[in-house]
Amino acid sequence: MPAPSERHAAFRWIVITVAFAAFMSKLDSYIVNISLPTIAMRFNVTTAEVSWVVLVYLLVSTSTLLLFGKLGDRFGLRKVFFLGYLLFTIGSLLCGTALSLWMLIASRFVQGIGCAMLTAIAFAVIPRFLPHEVTGWAFGIAATGAALGIAVGAPAGGIITGFLSWRWVFLVNVPFGIFAMYAVNRYIPDEDGSRSPALRKAGFDILGAGLSFAGLALLVYGLNTGREFGWTSPRIVGCFVFALVLLAAFLMREIKCEEPLLDLRLFKKFRFSAAVASTLFAYMLLAGNSFLLPFYLELGKGLPTVTVGLVLMIYSVIYMAVGPWAGRISDKVAPSILCGFAMLSAALCSFVFAFTLAVPGLLAVVVFLIWIALSFGFFISPNNNQVMSLAPAERQGSASGVFNTINSLGLALGVCLFEMIMSWSSPLEPRSLRGYKDAYLFGGIVCVIAFFFALLVNHRQKKDNDQISITN
Numbered sequence: 382m383p384a385p386s387e388r389h390a391a392f393r394w395i396v397i398t399v400a401f402a403a404f405m406s407k408l409d410s411y412i413v414n415i416s417l418p419t420i421a422m423r424f425n426v427t428t429a430e431v432s433w434v435v436l437v438y439l440l441v442s443t444s445t446l447l448l449f450g451k452l453g454d455r456f457g458l459r460k461v462f463f464l465g466y467l468l469f470t471i472g473s474l475l476c477g478t479a480l481s482l483w484m485l486i487a488s489r490f491v492q493g494i495g496c497a498m499l500t501a502i503a504f505a506v507i508p509r510f511l512p513h514e515v516t517g518w519a520f521g522i523a524a525t526g527a528a529l530g531i532a533v534g535a536p537a538g539g540i541i542t543g544f545l546s547w548r549w550v551f552l553v554n555v556p557f558g559i560f561a562m563y564a565v566n567r568y569i570p571d572e573d574g575s576r577s578p579a580l581r582k583a584g585f586d587i588l589g590a591g592l593s594f595a596g597l598a599l600l601v602y603g604l605n606t607g608r609e610f611g612w613t614s615p616r617i618v619g620c621f622v623f624a625l626v627l628l629a630a631f632l633m634r635e636i637k638c639e640e641p642l643l644d645l646r647l648f649k650k651f652r653f654s655a656a657v658a659s660t661l662f663a664y665m666l667l668a669g670n671s672f673l674l675p676f677y678l679e680l681g682k683g684l685p686t687v688t689v690g691l692v693l694m695i696y697s698v699i700y701m702a703v704g705p706w707a708g709r710i711s712d713k714v715a716p717s718i719l720c721g722f723a724m725l726s727a728a729l730c731s732f733v734f735a736f737t738l739a740v741p742g743l744l745a746v747v748v749f750l751i752w753i754a755l756s757f758g759f760f761i762s763p764n765n766n767q768v769m770s771l772a773p774a775e776r777q778g779s780a781s782g783v784f785n786t787i788n789s790l791g792l793a794l795g796v797c798l799f800e801m802i803m804s805w806s807s808p809l810e811p812r813s814l815r816g817y818k819d820a821y822l823f824g825g826i827v828c829v830i831a832f833f834f835a836l837l838v839n840h841r842q843k844k845d846n847d848q849i850s851i852t853n
Contacts, residue, residue, distance in 0.1 A: 392511055394568040396519045398462075399506050400526030401561055402499035405469065405554060407530030409492065410438070416547040423547065424482040433486050439605065441493030442500065443789040444597035448590050449501040450782020451642050458502050458509060458778060459569045463562060465498025470558030477552035492551075505781040508769045510570060514712055516770065521708020521762040528700045589634050589642040596627030597786070604793040608800055644779045652838050653771040653780070656717075657787050659834035660764055663724060664791030666731060666824040667757060669799030676803075677738070677817050678746070692743065695750040703758030711763035720767065721835035723760035728828035730756055735821035738814045767838070798823065 413435060421431040453461040472492025479485035507519045541549050603620030610616050635641040648654045678689045711719055730752040737745040765784075772780030802823050803816040 391568050392515065392519075394564055395506060395510055396522050398561055398564050398569065399503045399519070400523045401557070402462075402465070402503045402526075403523045404526035404530040405557070405561075406442070406496045406500050407527045409473075409496065409551075409554070410442075411530070412541075412550055413438075416542045416550050419542055419547045420482075420485070424485075426482050430482060434482075434489055436602070436605065437486050438489045438493040438496070440598045440601055441490055442496040443601050443786065443793075444594045445494065445497040446501045446786045446789070447593050447597075447642055447779075447782045449498045450505070450778045450780070450785075451586075451644075453502045453505060453778030453781070454776055457571065458506055459565060459571055461498055461778075462502040462506060462569065463565045465495050465502060466558055466562045466565060467495070468492070469495030469499060470555055470562070471495075473551045473554035473558065477548040477550075477555075488551075500785050501782040502778060503781070504765060504769055504784060505777040506569065508772075509777055513770070517708040517711035517713075517716070517763065517766040518705065519708070520711075520765040520769075521705035524708070524762045524765060525701050525704040528697055528704060586634070586638050586640055586642040589631060589638060592627050592631035592634060593642060596624050596631055599624035599627065601789070601793055604797045607797060612801065643783065644776055647772060647776065647780055647783060650771060652717075653768065655834045655837040656720075656764065656768045656771060657784060659720060659724065659831045659838070660768065660784070661787050661791040661794075662827045662831035662834070663727070663757075663760055663764075664788055665795035665798065665827045666727060668792035668795030669820065669824055670731075670753065670795075672796045673799050673803060673817065673820055681738070681814065681817065682743070682746075692746065692750070695747060696754045699751055699754035700758045703755055704762050707759045708762035708766065710759075711766045716763035716767035716770075717835055717838040719759050719763040720838070721832055723756050723758075723763075724828050724832035724835055727753060727756035727760070728825045728832060731821045731825035731828060735818045735825065738817050738821075 417431050417434065420434065421427070424431070449461060449465070469492055472488055472490075472495055475488035476485055476492060479488055503523065504520075507523065508516050511519055541547075541553065599620045603617050603624065607617045631643070632645075635643045635645055674693065675689055678684045678692060684692070707719065730749060733752075734745065734749040737749075768784050769777060769780060799820045802820045805816075805819075
């Protein structure tokens with residue numbers, strides 16, 4: 382049996398591999414954007430064509446999360462996690478050496494598959510291999526890694542492209558990916574001996590995988606291109622209609638399938654369903670604000686782009702300081718209480734900001750960024766800890782896939798709905814504060830809904846504890 386110091390070192394390395402996966406997946410969602418004009422010039426293509434470099438990564442990394450979560454349960458988390466790092470690293474190398482735009486897009490497809498594997502498995506690794514008393518801290522570190530990836534993505538992309546080449550935006554991942562594969566292979570346990578024979582021999586729902594991939598890909602594509610083509614255009618309406626048909630067929634398939642890709646038994650646990658619903662609504666404000674605030678600062682406040690980037694860094698700095706601390710607290714205090722408090726705080730923050738948009742200067746913006754960072758700092762890490770702790774040990778890969786799919790859909794819906802509200806409220810004048818005000822009022826409402834779902838999680842927990850006490 383390993384000595385305590387060796388076990389603690391192994392725990393730290395497990396957390397590092399998970400946090401690094403969160404960092405890399407988020408970094409490569411943002412680092413490429415600033416390089417797109419350079420890539421378009423290099424390959425002499427249009428803006429619409431080069432946008433597929435970002436879009437294909439987003440489509441693949443979102444629509445395959447359920448698939449890889451299920452594969453993690455069947456074949457073992459370490460195998461799928463290692464393969465995720467391998468494909469992400471190979472995809473990065475292929476992207477950096479691509480000789481044409483379509484080679485680059487195909488390479489981003491490979492990289493997106495690796496990203497989906499890392500994202501689907503990372504959250505399942507923590508509760509599977511770490512003691513319960515440190516899982517909140519571990520989720521806090523992982524959330525900090527994701528926040529760091531978002532914070533440094535655009536600046537790093539600009540610096541690397543400016544001083545080196547757009548190719549190094551991708552190639553920089555290769556040495557880190559190789560090191561991460563070594564750490565996964567060295568420190569994450571192999572589960573072959575611990576999984577039941579029935580689970581290892583279980584069949585695989587190929588039809589369900591195809592339906593879920595196609596349905597989610599069409600849904601995400603429609604949500605992310607609706608602004609470009611128009612929400613009522615035949616292309617976008619068709620995407621939504623076919624997505625709903627395919628996803629409905631997928632759910633019907635999963636109800637009847639003996640070995641479903643989406644284990645609907647997870648949703649029979651009321652607290653799991655309520656926590657996931659709270660996440661969906663919370664992420665709407667998170668994404669909507671990230672989309673809308675730069676427009677407000679540039680068009681409404683007249684700030685140059687560089688200054689806007691520096692102002693937005695306030696959120697990331699505060700969040701990275703709070704995330705690990707909030708995770709540690711969630712190991713000692715019921716996460717549902719922290720999540721409820723955080724969403725109530727976020728709702729009040731959004732309402733206050735909606736009515737202070739016209740205040741001169743940047744004081745109201747700075748207060749908003751600090752306040753909203755504190756709110757989400759106390760929500761994301763405890764909520765991650767809570768959701769994964771509610772999933773059975775043998776289905777944590779599936780639960781992680783479901784949870785991260787809901788996260789991605791919440792982010793896409795947030796951008797979609799905030800943009801629609803903004804456009805409807807002030808269609809002719811983007812500098813008008815009316816659209817921003819209505820959008821942030823809506824943001825406050827969705828956080829109130831998230832708050833009520835968090836309360837339901839806490840209420841049901843108390844009820845379950847009372848029943849256990851009576852039984853004993």
